[in-house]
Amino acid sequence: MIILLFIVGFSFRGTEDDVIVAVQKHGPPNEIPMLKNSPELKQTMKGSTYADSIIQKEKELIQQEENQKIVYLTFDDGPSSDANQLLDVLDHYRAKATFFMLAPQIKAHPEVVKRMVKTGYAVGLHGVTHDAHQFYHSKKSPLHEMQEDQKVLEKITGVKSTLIRTPYGSVPYMLDSYRKEIESYGFQLWDWDIDSDDWKSNSKAFVYRVINEIKLMESVGKHPVILMHDRGPTIKYLPILLNWLNKNHFVTKNLEESMDAYSFKCNDRCHPFGS
Known part of the structure; x- marks a missing residue:
């Protein structure tokens, strides 16, 4: 979220210096930002060059994961x-x-x-x-x-x-x-x-x-x-x-709480213990 806020500020101010200074001060983000996880920000940035570049990166990451x-x-x-x-x-x-x-x-x-x-x-x-x-x-x-x-x-x-x-x-x-x-x-x-x-x-x-x-x-x-x-x-x-x-x-990879958990389905196979 921090880096996305930097990018929003960048889109309004129109200079790279603000983003670079902010990243130098606070360090890089822990993970690559994903606009799909922030629909409000996605709408705000819709149509901008910066939003398009992030969306493209998201697609590349998703494809990379699938492969x-x-x-x-x-x-x-x-x-x-x-x-x-x-x-x-x-x-x-x-x-x-x-x-x-x-x-x-x-x-x-x-x-x-x-x-x-x-x-x-x-x-x-x-x-x-x-x-x-x-x-x-x-x-x-x-x-x-x-x-x-x-x-x-x-x-x-x-x-x-x-x-x-x-x-x-x-x-x-x-x-x-x-x-x-x-x-x-x-x-x-x-x-x-x-x-x-x-x-x-x-x-x-x-x-x-x-x-x-x-x-x-x-x-x-x-x-x-x-x-x-x-x-x-x-x-x-x-x-x-x-x-x-x-x-x-x-x-x-680790199992994560954000994933859809996989478990066996009963399908008429389950019964109380001891029965």
Whole structure:
């Protein structure tokens, strides 16, 4: 918004000096301005050379995004005692990731959670108990666990995340009434496109499973959300996957609250836990 205001002033004053001085004084913007996010300003600048140039840049950025090969790496159940090592690996490959974390684990490893936020990873919520009987006990229980997890994360990091992933995924126990309850409080439910099954063994087999699934999804133009877990064996073999992604020109990105959350639909598949 700051840079857009500079541009508006520039369009009225008609000199570049004001913009240059302002940018030198305040620094460049954190992101490229998008007129589509400011309809009032877009109307004010309509027809000007400056508005046309920004609109053209927006189109180029949108096209660039559509042409990118994007994957979303996500890690559940942490932070573990090995989480710093996981971040070291991700940092080495300059990979982005989203962490869906449990409240007790956040309390146990607060410094690594602070590091996640400081380094620019996305942090999300995974509840408190990871016990299906407790988590899916009633339509209020998922809400209460996520609210508690949210408070713990915010107290430690200052981040009030609305990104959530329910234990074991939203099907079959996350009934439609449960979903409406959490959504009414602003939470965004995320499942995944690719399940790595990394928890099933301590081998690197999960890496090749993920690579094969990525290839299939790339062929239909989808940007997959990949489920993995914050655990030692996954971290050990993660460099194989990251190296493959880099060699094949994939871009890793964080899940963001501005995105449309993807979750499984019940479609008559959901039922209360234990039934």
